Every structure is written in structure tokens, then in C-alpha cells.
Amino acid sequence: MTMVLNPILLMTFFPLVGAAVILFFKSEQKSAIRWTALITSLVTFGLSLWVLAAYGRQDVGIHRLWFRIAGLPIHFHMAVDGLNILMVLLTTFLTPLAVLSTWKAVEERVKGFMIFFLLLEVGMLGVFLALDLVLFYIFWEFTLIPMYFLIGLWGGERRIYAAVKFFLFTMAGSVIMLLAILYLGWNAKTFDLPALLAARDSFAAAQIPLFAAFALAFAIKVPMWPLHTWLPDAHVEAPTAGSVILAGVLLKMGAYGFLRFNLLLFPQASLQLAPWMAGLAVIGILYGAAVAYTQKDVKKLVAYSSVSHLGFVMLGIFALNAEGLSGAILQMVNHGLSTGALFLMVGFLYERRHTRLMESFGGLWKSVPVLAALALIVSLSSMGLPGLNGFVGEFTILTGAFGSAALGSPWFAGLSTLGVILAAVYLLHMMEKVFLGPITHAENRSLPDLSPRELAVILPLLVVIFWIGLYPKPFFGLIEPGVAQILAAVQSAALALH
């Protein structure tokens, strides 16, 4: 397949075309800028469907030498497989929805906003698709820059603090990861992932510290307790579309990193450290849920619920069996959809009332019934009601964790089920405070219900939420080869350990 017609390459870099076009508009042509961004992201979504159609064909990736540095080759290697196909689709699916959600919310400097947003999409797609460690690192670090500006320029009151904190926290993890990447490169004489996997023996002695170096970067991004403190700040200050992408995709980059790099490169260390990682995950589940319950700000509540939900993902990953892993990957998608939708709902409320405090709402069901009903569905999906997407993911994860040989104890799963209950508690608590009861504030009486544009933002999410909840099989089918690859690595490592 030629360079130009490579679907992966076209999809990843197509947003750059849109960003370049936007550069030529005047700042006042807001509507043209918005439409260009929307169309660009929709075309990118279309291109990702092309990638999906080409998925499984051998020649669809791109793999060529970029250049050599100190004799070490750096490859431009991007490919799609079971581990990243859903992440790619999630990214291209959420981006146009997030763009559409900014129509009214972002009025100032629309041009810059859309350029950064499209750049961010390129970075995220690159992170998921890159199979050379250095190329991955470049995309990984690059995503920081547009997100930093999105929070710092279009965020709330404490946006500068939140943006700098976000940047420094993430960078702190990634510099350590870069050291591990350099160490791997010099030991295996390559940065290319398939070649590194073949040369696992060359760095077998340092598996544990290498695992720790990668894990630190990814755990900050996920975020795992106790490295989560940047997340509530970033979420609360970020503009709605930024929060959607932050929760929907950027956090998944951390979990994806564990799957792609930690488990595949260091399967022995993964097995040895699995109970510790799962322990942190369980603490995250319970802690996130407990803190979410105490929040007065709806957005902060959703932010802490992310800490809890990502705990489930991490638990599934370190169950290190087929159920746990496939449940974790599906739950990554689910969380992107449900939490993305929740952030959108919070954004809709904020655009109407310019506050996010629960006490300012109450009884909204009477004034905005459509918004309220949709918010209920999204909350139910987030807390894992059967028939909706969250249930499928969490149930599979808990099954996996319960029978996991790597964890060696059913207690991890047992404690985590408490998290499911707590999720119901804090989400229903929020529903009650915001939507039920009498209307306590006069301003809430005459709020406009969802506009067609807002429905267009939220309905696609609901369709997929129901789809995964009712018929998850095709999604599991896409994941399967990736899970099989990890399981093979883990099983051979288990044999070597015993």
C-alpha cells in the first residue's frame, strides 16, 4: 500500500489539514471555523471506519525507517490491532461530538480552540497507533501541549494553576519513562515494539525497574490512586469539550500504555506486581467513589467518579486473564462514552445556569424533562445497570478478577463490588439533588430544554451505550486478538517463573 493512500496515515494526520485550513480564516468567521472543524473531525471519523474495514489485513500498517540516532534506528511504525482499534474509534467518535458541543460554549478565540482541538486529535491517534517506542513517546508528550492550552486558555477561574499542574504531573511521569525507553533501546538496539518483544531477554534482568518506570507514567495518566490529584483540578477548570476528551480519551492513554507496553514488554514483572497494582486499583475504586459522594460541584463529582471507574479498568488489566483484559478494554470504551456523556450533561447545565453546584439545582425534571431523562440513562449506564454498556464491562472485569490466578485472592473482586454499589449511591444522589424534588430556585423554572444541536451531540453516544449493553459481541470480537497476544506473553512468563 502506498504512503499516500494508507488509511492509518490519512486518518491520523487528516485533522492537520483542517487545522491548516482554519489558519486561513479570520478570527471573526466563527461559524466557518466551527463548521470546518466539525467537518474535519467527521471526515476523520469516516477515515477511521475505513481503517476498521481494513483491520486484519496485513499490509494496512506503515513501517519504515525514519532515521538513525547514535546508530539506533527509529521507525515510523503505526499499525492497528486488537489493542488499539477500539481506542482509535473512540477518539474519532468523541472528537466531532465534542466539537459540536462547543458551538455555544466557546465564543472567544474560536480559531485557536479548534486548531488546538484538531492537533490534540492527531496526538491521541498517534499515541494509540504508534508501535515504535520513540514515536509513541513523541505523540504522548505532544498531546500535553494542546491540552495545556485548552485548559489554560478556555478554562475556568483557576485554569492556569490547573493547566500547569496537568503539564508538570504528566511530564514527571514521562521523563522517567523516557529513561526506561533509552535503556531498552541500548539493550535491545531497537525501539521498534515487535523487535523489542523478540529481544525481551536482553533486558530481562531489569524488568521490575523498567516496569515501574513505565507504570509511573501511565499510572499518573490513568490516574491511579495516589497519583490522581491533578485530575479533579484539570477537569473542573477545563472547558466541557476538553473534559470530554480528557476523560474520554486522554485517560485511556494511560490504561492503554499498561496493556501495550507494561504487559507485553515485561510480562514477568507484571505477574509479580499484579497484586500490588490491583490493590492500588481497588483503593482507587473505593476512594474515588467515597470522595465523589461528598462533592458539591457536579463536575468534580464526575471527575472523582472517573478515578473510581478507571480503578475497575486497572483491576481488569491486572487480573491478567481473558475476562479481565477484554472487560478492561471494553470498559475503557464504556467509560469514554458514559463519562463523556456525563460531562456533556454537566456542560449543558452549566451553559444554562453558569453554575455547577448541586444546591443551585433541584427539580429540573419539571423544567427540562428531556435533559433529565437522558441524564438518568447516562447515569444508569455509568453505574452499571444491566442492559446498558457499563454493566457488560464491569461484570466481565469482576468475573475476571474473581477467578484470577495472578491476583490469587477473590478479595480484590469482592471489595470492588462495593464500588459498584457506591457508584449507584453517588450518582443517584446527584440525580436526586439536581433533577428530583421541588424546584427551589426560581431561575430553574424557565430553562430551555435540549436544542436539536445538543440532542445531536448526545444521541449518538446513547445509541452506542445501548448497543454495547445489548449486543457487545462485535466489540469483544475486535478486542480478542489483542487479548490473545497479551495472554500468550503472560502465560509464557508464568511458565518461566515457575
Place this chain on the structure above:
Amino acid sequence: MTLNDLITILPLAFLAAWGVLLLLVDLWIPANRKGLTAILAAGGLAVTLGLTLARGQHSLEAFNGMVSVDGFAVFLDVIFLGSGLAGIALAYDYLKRTHIERGEYYSLLLFTVAGMMLMTYANDLVIVFLALELLSLPLYVMAGFARLQLLSEEAALKYFLMGAFSSTFVLYGVALIFGATARTDLPGVVAAVQGGTANPVFFLVGAAMLLVGFGFKSAVMPFHMWAPDVYQGSPSSVTAFMTVGAKAAGFAALLRVFVVAFQSISADMTPILWALAALTMFGGNILAIAQSNIKRMLAYASIAQSGYMLMAFVPYGQGAVLKDTIAAMLFFLVTYSLATLGAWAVVIALEKEENKDLEIADYAGLGRKYPWLGAAMTVFMLSFTGMPLTLGFWGKFYLFSTAVEGGFTGLALVGLLTSLISAYYYLRVVVYMFMKPGEPTLTQDPWIQLTALVSAFLVVALSLFPGPLLDYASAALMLLR
């Protein structure tokens, strides 16, 4: 002097002669048309650049081996000549604006560049010292070019005193090495050490003296104390040129002397270099956080960058790593020079008379009012930090990777952690430019803006295709010995 000698040093000889001529010609150029002097000086540099590039990377020796021109020298000369050209582009409008325009500026700049070039040619410790003085003396004058301004006078005096002090260290080091080996030419020194006729104690002390002397020149901690005051007090166009050229020249001399002549004492030197590099990286970056003046912040940042460059020296005794070490150093110098010249161009564009608009807080609103210049400054800040999609990322990547290759993972860790620290103060500039309200005004001089934008473009574009530059850097060192 034979014809061969002259041909070998032709670019340097041309530049020095051009500088002298310019000094004379300038007398007939009226005071209100000094732009002509600037153009003539730039033309001289351009011709020298052409002569340098035309000779390619093959080695030549001249003056009985006292001077050798090789790929290493040519690579560095291109950097020096480039920084000289940028120094003129940044100076022309700036000098006029701040009422310190004099034709001598350009001649002095040419002499300094000639000194830097001679430094790269030096194959003899006496030539090293000669070059050091040739590049330093005009710089002392340039630092005080805004005389009558206290800060500039202080800078010149401080630079002169500390510079003279450090020169004595170099000279004493040369004397001790001569005492130990009875030779001053580098091959002779090596032969004496290998033949066992050298006095090991004098030799080691002499080498340490050289390290201290050049440590002063290149602002390596703890020999950096002069740098912040001098960088802040000198006219900004001089500082821009000085932070790139003088620093690179110091490292060039140090690198050649260490790699060629001091291989035998690498076991003693490596721990010292390790400690100096770590100290400079930590100290420079931490002190930079506390600065509120942009010139001072960039000064400390440039000290920190010396630490990264010094990192390349640490494994110099390992034959297998040496090749990558030198290439990494040269490559890093390019990344550093581009970003530094660009950043100073932005500083100069904003600076007003009497040192106004030099606080970081004065950058508030720059990004909104002048998005392109703000974007360029952001590129430079990110490049200094070492973020991907800027050349600075590959510069640090290469340096750290050679440190890991040489087995100094701990030092690479120090480099990475201090990069994290540096992100804080580099980002602060970005925060002010884009996230705080303000109404800054800029000079509309096209040369200054061109320098900033071209540097920013190169920093980004070369980061996408660093292959040719990397190849050029690794080809440059083959001819070192």
C-alpha cells in the same frame, strides 16, 4: 608561512582581514548610515561561511601541525558564523533604538567570530590560548557597549575581571602541561604521556586548570557567578551572540583538548565531570525559577544548558561511546543555538530603551496580540524544555541516550528530572504570553522578527526530519583525531 598554510586558514584569515578593513572603512561611513557597516560585516561573514562550507569535511593541517581544520571545526564554524549573522541582524535596529549605534560593534563582532574559529582550529595549547584571548577581548568591549548605563558598565567590568582571571587559569594549565610533557602541541602531549615521560601529577593538575578556565568561559557551575550579571547587563544583541558563540567556543576547545590529549586521565576526570554536569543542571534550573527578569532567567537557563552539554563529556574516555558523545554534543549545540538566538530575538523585539519591558510580566498578552511571535517564543521555550516536535527534544534525546550508552543512567536521570524543573519556568513565559491580559508593543524591525520566525521554523521543521543534520554531526567527528 607557506601557501598551504594560508589556504588552510583562508576563511579565518579572510574574516580577520575583513574585520580590520571594516574598522578603517567605517571611518568614512557617516554616523547616520551605519547600516552600511552592518551590511558589509554581514557580507564578510557570509563570504566566510561560503569559504568554510566549500572546503568540505576533509582534514588539513598547517603551521607545522599547530592548526588543523577538520569536520569538527567546520561544523562548529558554521554555528559561529550563523550566530554572528544573527548577532548582526538583531543588533542593527536595536543599537539604533537604544542610541548606542557605533560602527565598531560590527568589527568587534567579526574579530570575536575569528577568535571562535581559531579556537576550533587549534591543535596546540598555545593556539588555544591565543584564540581564547582573540574571542574574549572584543567581547569585553561589546558587553560594555551601552556605556553610561551602569548595568552595562558593571557587566563589562565583571566580564573582564572574571575573564582575565579564567584566562590565567588556562595559561597556568598550559604551563603545567608543558612542564609535565615538554610539549604544547596536542599530538606531542599525547606522545609524551604514552611514552611515560610525562609527570602525572603536573599533567593532572594542568588538565584540571584548563577545565576550570574553560568552565568559567562556558559558565559551568560553580564557575558561573559572572554569567547572570553579564548576560543581564550587556546589550541584548551582544548577550544573544555571547550565549551562543562564546559558550560553544569554550566547549569546542574543551572537547578537543579532552578527547585528544586527556584520554589517559579519563578515570580521574569522569567523576569530576559527572559532578560538575549534575551540579550545573540542578543549580542553573533551580535558580532560573526564582528570576522575574527575562534576561536573567535566560541567563540561568543558559547555565543549565551548559550542564547538559557537559554531560556529553562524561563518557569521553570510553572509545566506543566517544563517537556518539561528540556527535551528540555538536547536535545539541545546534538545537541550543537556534532556540537561543530565536528567544533573544523575541526579547530584543520587546525591549525598550533603558532596560524597559524586560520583566517576564511584561510579556503578558504578547501571544494574543502577536500570535506568530508568541508561537515562536513558545516553540523556543518548549525546545529548551525538550518537548517533542521541537529540535530540543532530539538534542536532549541524543545526549541522554549517549549517557545511557556510556553506563551513566544516573546522570541521564538527573538530566531528565532537571528538564522537568525547567518546564516550570519555561511554561511561565508561555502562561504570561497567552493566558494573562496585557498590551505589549513591539519593534517592527523586519530583521529581528525574521530571526525569530526563521529560528522557530527551523526548530520545528528540523525536528521532523533530523536525519541529515544528525548524519552531518556524526560525520563531523570522524576527523577529530
